[in-house]
Amino acid sequence: MLIGIFITVFVQRVILLTVAAESTSLDQTIRNLRMGMMLYSSEQLLQGKPEYIEKLAESDPFDVMDTQYGNYGGTKTAEEITKAQPGQWFYDSDNHELVYKVINGDYFRNARGTDLVRLITVLNYDDRNHDGSYERGIDRPRGVSLRVVDEYEWTY
Numbered sequence: 001m002l003i004g005i006f007i008t009v010f011v012q013r014v015i016l017l018t019v020a021a022e023s024t025s026l027d028q029t030i031r032n033l034r035m036g037m038m039l040y041s042s043e044q045l046l047q048g049k050p051e052y053i054e055k056l057a058e059s060d061p062f063d064v065m066d067t068q069y070g071n072y073g074g075t076k077t078a079e080e081i082t083k084a085q086p087g088q089w090f091y092d093s094d095n096h097e098l099v100y101k102v103i104n105g106d107y108f109r110n111a112r113g114t115d116l117v118r119l120i121t122v123l124n125y126d127d128r129n130h131d132g133s134y135e136r137g138i139d140r141p142r143g144v145s146l147r148v149v150d151e152y153e154w155t156y
Contacts, residue, residue, distance in 0.1 A: 019107045019156045022087075026100060026117065029069070029089070033061065033098070034146050037121070040065050041143035053141040057123035060091035061098065061146075086115065096120070097149060110152035118149035 037056065044052040056064045062072055073088040081090050086103040098119040102108045105115035126140040127133075134141075 016156050019104045019154060022102070022104050023154045030119065030146065036065055036067055037061060037144045037146060045142070050141040053144060054123065054136065057121050057144045061121060062091060081116070098146070107154055107156045108152065109155060110150040112150050117152055119146050120149055121145070122147055
């Protein structure tokens, strides 16, 4: 009986460690993507190619930046993503979002009640005509940021 208790406690600890590892890995990947977008935007500005920054804001950052991640599942529809294997990144072609499908969904919560982390790319620009919206040829792109759509938390 004592061995059974030790095994149960051990298994619970291992599960919590895998949840913590996934949480840390997700945070690190988001930081890496943000840094990659910043570097890509800076490079395009230095080369006088602001249209490439616009392209990054409008499409799959993995494709535009030619970034390779082992767990990137490619471009899929929202429905395909819900049926996909967890632990992968996708570009949601329906909603134009980067999506991570969580492995340890029992320890994860977001506002929508799904096991998905959703991120959008946002074009940062100088609003030269002060109308509050981006107008190609008038406003000047400065970069692209990556924002979380639904706040989330890990419950471990």
